[in-house]
Amino acid sequence: MAEDPDFWAERLVKQITSQKRRVYVCEGGWSPSGYFHIGNARPEIMTPYSVYLKLKEAGFKAKQILFVDDFDPIDKIPAGIPVKKQDEGKFIGVPCVFAPSPFKGYKSWSGYFTSQLTDVIEDFGFELEIQSSFQNYKSGRMNDLIRFSLDNSSQIVETWNRISGSEKPLGFLPVVVTCEGCGKSLFSKTTSWDGKAVEYECKCGFKGRVSPMDGRAKLHWRVHWVANWIVNDVAFESGGKDHFSSGGSVDVARALMQDVFKKKAPFQVPTEFLNLKGAKMSGSLGNVFGLKQWLEIASPDLFRFLFFSYKPNSAIDFNVSDNSFILLNERFERAERIYYSEEMAENEKLSRKQANAYSLSVVGRPSKKRPLRIPYSFAVQLVQFLNPEKQFNELTNLLRQTGHIKQAPSKAQSLELALLFKRARKWVLDYAPEEFRVSFSETLSPEAKAAISSEAKSLLPGLSKAIAGAKTADEIQQAIFNTAKQNNVQPKALFNAVYLALVGKESGPRAGLLIIGLGKGKCVKRLVEAAA
Template sequence: MTGRENMIWVDREAKKIKERNLPLEWVDDMKTPSGRIHVGSLRGVIVHDLIYKALKQIGVNTKFSYVFNDMDPMDGLPTYLDKNKWEKYMGFPLYKIPSPEKGFKSFADYYAQEFIEVFNSLNCHPQIIWSSNLYKSGKMNSLIKLFLDQAEKVREIYKKVAKTEKAKNWFPYNPICEKCSKIGTTNVYKWDGEYVYYRCEYHMVEWANGCGYEGKVKPINENGKLPWKLDWPAHWKVIGVTVESSGKDHMSKGGSYDMAVHFCKEILKIEPPDAMGGYEWFTIGGKKMSSSKGIGSSAKEVSQILPPDIFRFMQVRTPIKTHLDFNPYGETIPNLFDDYDRLMNSYFLKIENKLPKEKAGEVQANFARIIELSEVSPLPKVRILLLRFRTIVNLLNNSKDVFEFFKNQKGNPLSLVEKNLVEERIKYAKIYIKNYETRQENKTVDFIPNDLQKKFLQTLAKSLKKLKTETKEDIKHAVFSAIKENNIKPKEAFTAFYQTLIGKPFGPKAIDLILQLGLNKVKNIIDI
C-alpha cells in the first residue's frame, strides 16, 4: 500500500507532514485547567499522540508536548465547588489559586494532574509544559515587548480578521493586579517602552469584579500575560511548535486559529503550525464539553466506563473530520467491543501473514493498523480466543460461570492472556450492567411472530429436542437447518428467535445464547 487513499487518516496526515522535510516536527496540544477536564478534551490529546507516533514510525524527527495554560484567569466557577468559598478567586490566575485538595501546588495543578493520569492510562505520554513556567523564566518577555511595540498592528489584525474594534489606548497585555492579584480584570491603557500602565476595572468582565487600582509594571516574567489570541501563537514560537490542531470552534473564519495565523505571519514572522484542518468534537450524548460548567462527564469518569484500549480504539477509528458522539446507554458499548474484536481478527491475520490479496487485503490491513494504534498494553503476538463482551454480559445476567463457558467454547484451558482478558471484561461488563444496560430498549412488548416465524421456531424446537449432544456444531446445524427447511429469510428468523427469547430484535450469537440460557429452557420457550 503506497497511495494515500489506502491509508487510514492518521497515516495520510503524517505522510503529508513528512513531505515538508522539516528538521523537527514538534506536535503540541493545550488546555486551560479550569476545573475537571472533560472527556471531549481527550480527543485532542489522542489526535496529537497518533500524529506524533505515526511521524515517528516513518522516520521523522519529532517531539510531543502538552501545555497547561495555568496563567489563564478563573473565568467560570465549577458547579461542584462551594460558591461561598471559591467565588473570591474569580479572575485570579489559575496557578495562584489554592488546590481543592492537599498535596497539589495549585488549583491548576490539581485538575491538570487528574487529566494527566487519564491520558497516561491511554498510552499518551507527552512532555508537560506549564505556561506559568514559560512566563516566569522570561522566555515570553521578548514576544510580549514585540506585541506591545506593534500594538497598532495588533489592533489592525483584530479589526481585519475578527471584525473587533479595539480602542487606540488598548494594549495587548494583562498584568496581575498588584493590589487584588487578579489578572482577568486588568486593562492596559499606556505603554512607554518599559512600563505598562493599567487599571483593575470594576466591570470589565461579567465573571469577576476588579478593585479599581491603578498602577504601572514592567511587562516581564510572571507580572502578567498576553491575551489568549496572542498567547497561543507566542507559545508556538517559544516552544517551536510545527503541528497543532484544535476543535472546530477555534478553526472558524475570524476565530482563534485564524487570528493566530495572522499574528504568526505579520508580527512573529514564523509559519503557523499545521492544524490539519482542525478536528470535530467528541461529545457525550450530543453534548459538547465544558470544564468549568460541569457539562457532560469528566475525562476521569468516562475513562472508567471502558478499558483503555477500547476507549483509545473508539478515537483511533474515527477520522479527524468526523464528529464522535458516545452514548454509553443501550447497545453502544457491546457494539463497540464487537467492532474491536472484528478488527482484532484482522490484526491476527496480519501477524499470521494471512491477509487476503488486493483490495480486501488493503481493507484488512487498515483494520489491523487501527488496532496497532489503539495499543495500550502490549498486543498478543499469537491469536487468542476473542471473548465476546456481549456474551459475558448475558452470562452474568443469567448467573452463569463465565470462565467455564469460555473454556468449553475453546475446548482447552484458557491461556493466561485469555484469563486476564476475561477478568477485565467481567469488570467492565458489571459496570455496563449496573449503569448503562437498558434491557427494555428496542423491546417489542407484544411481539407476535407471523405464521412463517412460528413454523421456524417450532421446527427449531423439535430439532433441539432431538439433539443427543450439545456441541456448538450440532446446535448451529439445527438452527440453519430450520431456516432452510422453512425457506425463511435469516433476518426474519433471527428477529423471531431473539424477540421470543430476550425481548429484543438482536442479541449475542444464536448458538452462544442457546448455550447461555440452557438447551431445555430454550426448547420450552420457542415451542409455541
C-alpha cells in the same frame, strides 16, 4: 496487513517535513478550568498523536506536547463542582494555578483538574510532554515575547482588526496582569507600558505598576497562542473546528505569526467535535465523559480505535448508553480479525484501512498472534448472571463450554479476562439501556405466566427434564429447539416461553448460556412452575 498509504496523517507528514526542522513538535492545548474529557482528547491529543506517530515511523525526530494553560482564569464554576454560590467569588477570575482546589488533597484548582488527566494518561500509551503555561511564564521563557508584543502592540491591533473585523482600540496592550489587590486576572486592564513596567487597573478598584515578566502577567490568549508556537517551535497543531471559522482565532493567530512576528505558522488541521448524545461536550457545563470513566468500562485500545478509525474532519456522535457502544466494540473486534487476516472487509482498500486503524490502536505493538478475545457483547451477557469478582472460575469454565477458549487461560490471560469482565459489568450496572439488562425473576409474575402460549406451556414439563439431563449450554440450546420441532411448535414460541419464565421478557441472551449461568436447578424448577 497494516500499512495504509491513504491514511490522512501519512499524507500530511510530507507537507510538514517540507519545512526543515531538527525536531517536529506536534502540540495540543487545554485549559484546566474544568474537566478534561474525551471530546478534548480528540483535537488536543489524538490528532497531534496521529501525526507524531507517522513522523516517527518515517524516521523523523518528533515530540508531542500537551500545553496545559493553567495561567488561564476561571470564568465559571463547572456543573457538579462543590462550590457554594456565595463562595464563587473566591474562584471566578483567579488563574487556575492560584485558585484553591475544589477538592481536598490538591494544591490548586489546576492541580485537581490536571491530575484527572495525568493519573491515567500513560494507560493510553501516549508519549507526550505535559507543559505548564504558568511555568513557561514564571521561568522567563516568555519574557522576550512579552516585550516584543508590548513594543509592537499597535501592529498587533492593526492585524487583529484587519483579519477579524473587530475594532480594538490602537492603545490596546496585549498583556493581562494578575491583580496585586484581589489576585484575579479576569478583570484587570493594562493601561500603559514604558519599556520596563506596565500600569494596570482592576475592577476591584486596585491600580498598580509592575514588571510584566516572570509570571506576573500573561499575554492575551490570541497573542499567547502565537508566542507558544514560537517558544516550542511547533510544527503541527490541531484544534476544534470552531476556531477555524473565517476571521476567527486561527486566522488571526496565523496573520500575527506571519505579519508581526515574521515567522511561519505551524501546519494546522481542524478537528470535528466528538458529541456526547448529540451535544458538544463542555467541561464547564458538566456534560462530559472523562478518561478515568472510559477505563472503567473499556480498554485504552478501544479508545484509540474510536479516533483512528475516523478522519479528523468526520463528526463522531458518542453514546455510552445505547447500542452504539456495543457496535463500536464489534467494529474493533472485526478490525482485529482483519489485521490478522482471519477476515476481509468489503474490498482491499477498506481492509487496509481497518487493519491500519487496529495497528495504531493497540497500545505498544500488536502481538504476532491474535490475542485471546472474548466479544464485549458476550461478556456483557455473562456478567449479568455470574459475578466476575466471586465466580471467575465459573466464567472461564463457561467460556470453555461455549468454545471461546480451548484450555485454561494463562495467568496473563486471566488478568485480561478479569479486567474485561469488570469493565463489562460496570457498563451494565451504570450505562446499559434496559434492553441489554437481564436478571432472574425472583418470582414468576402473573403477567409473564399469562403471556406464555398454551402450546409452549404444554411442552415445559418435558423440556425441563431434557434440560436437567443436558451438560452444556449448547446441549440446552439444542434441547429447546428439538422439543419445539418434535411437537410441531415454532421454536420462537418455546424460546419466548423460556425467557418469560426466567427473566420476564420475551427475549434475552442465548437461552442455553442463560440457563447455565443462572443455574440449571433453579431454572428447571421455574419452568415446572410456569407449566403448572
